[in-house]
Every structure is written in structure tokens, then in C-alpha cells.
Amino acid sequence: MTNQLVVLTAAATLVFTAHTTTFSQVETKEPNSSYKPAFTGQTRVASAKSTTSYEGKVLTEGLKSPWGITSFPDGRLLITEKEGTLRIASQDGKLSDPISGIPKVNSSGQGGLLGVRLDPAFEKNRMVYWVFSEPLPDGNLTAVAKGKLSPDEKKIEGATVIYRATPAYKGNLHYGGRILFDKQGNLIISTGERSDKVTRPQAQSINSGLGKVIRITTDGKPAAGNPFAGQAGARPELYSYGHRNVQGLAFHPVTGDLWENEFGPRGGDEVNRIQPGKNYGWPTITYGIEYSGAKVGDAIQQKEGLEQPIYYWDPSVSPSGMTFYSGDQIPEWKNNLFIGTLSGMHIVRLVIENNRVTGEERLLSGEYQRFRDITQGKDGALYAITDQGRLYRIFKK
Numbered sequence: 001m002t003n004q005l006v007v008l009t010a011a012a013t014l015v016f017t018a019h020t021t022t023f024s025q026v027e028t029k030e031p032n033s034s035y036k037p038a039f040t041g042q043t044r045v046a047s048a049k050s051t052t053s054y055e056g057k058v059l060t061e062g063l064k065s066p067w068g069i070t071s072f073p074d075g076r077l078l079i080t081e082k083e084g085t086l087r088i089a090s091q092d093g094k095l096s097d098p099i100s101g102i103p104k105v106n107s108s109g110q111g112g113l114l115g116v117r118l119d120p121a122f123e124k125n126r127m128v129y130w131v132f133s134e135p136l137p138d139g140n141l142t143a144v145a146k147g148k149l150s151p152d153e154k155k156i157e158g159a160t161v162i163y164r165a166t167p168a169y170k171g172n173l174h175y176g177g178r179i180l181f182d183k184q185g186n187l188i189i190s191t192g193e194r195s196d197k198v199t200r201p202q203a204q205s206i207n208s209g210l211g212k213v214i215r216i217t218t219d220g221k222p223a224a225g226n227p228f229a230g231q232a233g234a235r236p237e238l239y240s241y242g243h244r245n246v247q248g249l250a251f252h253p254v255t256g257d258l259w260e261n262e263f264g265p266r267g268g269d270e271v272n273r274i275q276p277g278k279n280y281g282w283p284t285i286t287y288g289i290e291y292s293g294a295k296v297g298d299a300i301q302q303k304e305g306l307e308q309p310i311y312y313w314d315p316s317v318s319p320s321g322m323t324f325y326s327g328d329q330i331p332e333w334k335n336n337l338f339i340g341t342l343s344g345m346h347i348v349r350l351v352i353e354n355n356r357v358t359g360e361e362r363l364l365s366g367e368y369q370r371f372r373d374i375t376q377g378k379d380g381a382l383y384a385i386t387d388q389g390r391l392y393r394i395f396k397k
Contacts, residue, residue: 026360031314032267035287035301038308041356043287045311048351048359052330053397056364058390059093066385067177068115068130068321068373073123075378079385080130082112088153089391091379101156103145106135109172114142115179115321115373117187119218128156129218131177131189139168142175142191142209144220162220163237165191165209169199174245174263178321182215183256186223188239189214190246190260193282200283203242206234211282213246213260213274215239227277242280242306248322254335257355259310261322261339264288265296267314271337272307273355281306287314311357317344321373327380329396338363340371340384347371347384347394363394 025044037043065082072078077089084105085098105113111133119127126149134143147159165176174192182188193203193211203211206228214237215223222229222236229236248261248271258274268288272280285300287309302308313319322339339348345368351359364371370387377383381395 026362027313027315029315032289033287033314035314037287037312038302041358042309043312043314045357045360048349048361050330050332050349050361050363052332054330054363054394055397056367056384056392056394059091059393060089060095060391061389062095063087063385063389063391065112065387066372066389066391067112068179069375069383069385069391070117071375071378071383072118073378077375077377077383077391078116078118078128079391080113080116083107084113084132086113086116086128086130086156091377091393093391096153099149099153099155101147101159102130103132103159103161104135105132106140106172107133111140111172111175114175114177115190117179117181120181120185126151127218129179129187131175131179133172133175133177134161134164136168139170140172140175141165141168142177142189144179144187144189144216146218162218163189163214163216165189165212165214167202167208167210169194169196169210171196171199176243176246178247178249180249180251182251182258184223185218187216187218188249188258189216190243190249192245193243195245203244203282204279204284206231206238206241209235209237211241211243212238213240213243213249213258239276240274240278240280242282242284244282244286247320248339250322250324250337252335253324253326259322259324259337261319263318264312264314264316265290266293267312267316269313269316269319270309271311271319271339271350271357272309275307278307279305280309287312288316310355311350317346317348318342319344319348320371321375323375323382325376325382327376329380338374338382340374340386342370342372342387345369345371347374364392367392
């Protein structure tokens with residue numbers, strides 16, 4: 001019995017030693033496929049490790065399926081809850097009552113009240129913009145709305161839908177749903193291709209609102225300078241296409257480039273640097289496979305004219321909301337990309353140099369939370385929300 005135990009212990013030690021010396025990357029699970037990356041560092045990059053001590057503090061557990069988070073000018077936080085309510089959180093975690101006045105959402109499946117942003121001139125006009133899954137007679141779609149937060153902060157006044165990513169579809173998956181303001185004051189919106197094989201090809205169509213990054217004015221019109229303006233058979237609001245389900249959007253604080261992340265199926269979650277008018281490949285190319293284990297389409301990973309992701313994961317981590325860090329609190333995090341993950345149950349930190357990922361770190365993995373969105377607060381800390389209802393503040397110890 002003793003000899004057996006010694007042998008097992010030795011074997012375990014050997015496995016552990018081989019494991020730590022062989023795998024320098026943060027991902028150690030087997031991939032779903034044998035697909036090869038297009039370039040070194042496109043996946044399973046070397047592990048990064050923060051040298052600064054940081055803390056992830058739970059401020060509240062009182063949220064109900066929060067989905068989007070953004071900061072007020074005074075540092076408080078505006079948070080969407082999936083079932084259709086807005087909440088305000090103080091920086092110590094005190095929550096307001098639900099804010100009324102939001103139009104009806106379809107919160108089944110992956111739908112609901114999604115991304116949210118304040119107008120850059122909020123202190124003057126009090127305007128709020130949000131994305132939601134809108135129920136219509138012929139199905140559901142990703143819609144964008146705006147309204148004014150009342151002076152007492154209890155309701156949204158004059159809520160108006162300004163854009164609908166048509167066509168509607170009778171399904172409840174892949175709405176995308178993130179929203180940003182660009183430097184010109186236009187809205188950047190992400191949509192999904194609604195998941196099902198019947199709608200998937202629309203990600204490749206420039207005459208569909210599905211599977212796109214969209215750029216519109218605050219009145220919902222196509223923004224000036226969009227890449228497909230004036231092109232026959234193309235929607236002028238489209239900015240990029242060939243996306244699966246974009247749940248992360250962020251601008252790089254130095255280059256000003258737009259970055260996004262999107263879910264793959266089994267494997268093939270992507271991070272992309274978005275260039276106007278470019279085709280990001282789904283479902284023609286992907287590093288993922290079907291949930292059933294079958295190949296997606298012709299099982300192609302690279303094709304001329306289709307953009308390669310800057311980075312991808314296999315197996316999936318399910319990337320959601322993301323932000324670049326531009327604060328001074330933790331200098332080594334400067335210009336790093338932070339992404340909440342759902343099935344991964346951690347926050348990804350990607351070190352990026354010259355538009356390539358050079359290191360990956362996984363934060364708060366011991367919390368076992370589905371991190372849905374993350375933003376940088378006015379105080380330089382990171383704030384993250386989880387499907388389980390938590391609000392975290394991540395800051396230097």
C-alpha cells in the first residue's frame with residue numbers, strides 16, 4: 001500500500017513538473033480542434049503576471065442579472081439589469097431603486113436590457129442611450145433607444161427607439177448589444193447574427209443589420225463617412241461585418257482604434273481590431289466548431305479578403321464586456337485590455353504591443369463569477385458586474 005502511494009505521488013509530481021515547464025501559456029486545457037493559428041501569438045500566448053498587488057472587492061450582491069455598466073460624471077455607476085431596469089450604484093455599492101420609463105424588452109434567452117452609455121454632454125442634456133432586444137410582431141431584434149434621466153433620477157423621460165437592426169427574427173439568441181460613443185459623438189453599436197443556421201449567412205450580407213458593427217448618429221441616422229455610404233445594395237449605417245455575437249467594444253486609449261470581441265461556438269472566441277468596411281469572416285472562417293462537434297461550414301480558418309482575429313481562444317472563455325485601462329493607479333496595466341468572461345469565470349487581462357497580444361493574465365478566477373461587463377471608473381479603478389448580481393471594484397491594494 002505504501003509503495004503504491006509513493007508511485008502515485010511520484011507520477012503526480014512528474015506530471016505537474018512537465019506541465020509547468022511545457023506550458024508557459026495561461027491556457028492549459030486541450031483545444032476543441034487541431035486548427036493552427038495564422039501567426040505566432042494569435043492564441044495561447046505566454047502567461048502574464050501582475051507585480052502590483054490588487055484587490056477585487058464586492059461592493060454589492062443586490063443586482064439582478066446586470067448586463068451593462070458605465071460611469072456618471074460624478075463617479076457613480078449606471079447599470080442595466082437584463083429584465084428591463086436601470087439602477088444607479090454609488091462607488092461604495094449602495095443601489096438606487098429601479099428607474100422607470102424603459103420600453104418593454106424581451107428578456108428571454110440572451111435578450112433583455114443590454115449595453116448603456118451616457119451622452120458625452122450628459123451634464124447639460126441628461127441623455128442616456130441603451131441597447132435592448134425589442135419584441136415585435138414578426139420577431140425580436142436588437143434596438144437602440146434614448147431618453148432623458150429625470151432630475152430626481154427616478155425615471156427615463158421621452159424614451160425613443162432610434163435604430164432597429166433588421167430583420168427581426170423569432171429567436172432569443174445573439175443580440176450583440178454593446179454601445180460606445182466615438183470621438184465625433186456618433187454611436188457605435190454591436191449586433192449578433194441571431195445564432196441559428198438560417199440567419200447566420202446574414203453576417204456576410206451588407207444589406208442586413210445582423211452580425212455587424214454599426215455607426216449611427218444620436219438620431220439613429222447613418223454617420224457621415226461610413227464605409228458603405230452610397231454603395232448600391234449596402235446599408236449605409238454598417239461599419240464592419242462578418243461577426244458572430246459581439247459583446248465587447250472598446251477604443252484603444254492611445255491609437256484610438258476600435259476593438260471588439262465576439263463569441264465563437266466551441267472555441268474560436270475572438271478579439272479583433274476593427275477597420276471600417278472590413279469583413280471579419282463569420283461564418284466563412286472560424287477557429288471554432290459547432291456545439292455538436294461538427295465542423296462549421298467548410299472548416300476554413302483563413303481566406304484572402306477576410307480579416308484574422310488579433311487573438312482567439314480555444315476552448316472558449318465566452319468574452320463579454322471589455323475596456324482598455326488608461327488609469328495611473330496600476331501603471332503596468334496601462335493600455336492593457338480587460339475582458340469579462342462568462343464560461344471562463346474570470347477577467348482576462350491582455351498585454352498588447354503593436355496590435356499583437358504578448359501576454360494573458362486571468363484575474364479573480366477564484367470568485368467563480370460570470371463576469372458580464374467591466375468599465376474603468378472615474379477614480380481609476382475597474383468596476384465589473386457579474387450575472388450572479390455582484391458589483392466588484394478592482395483597485396491597487
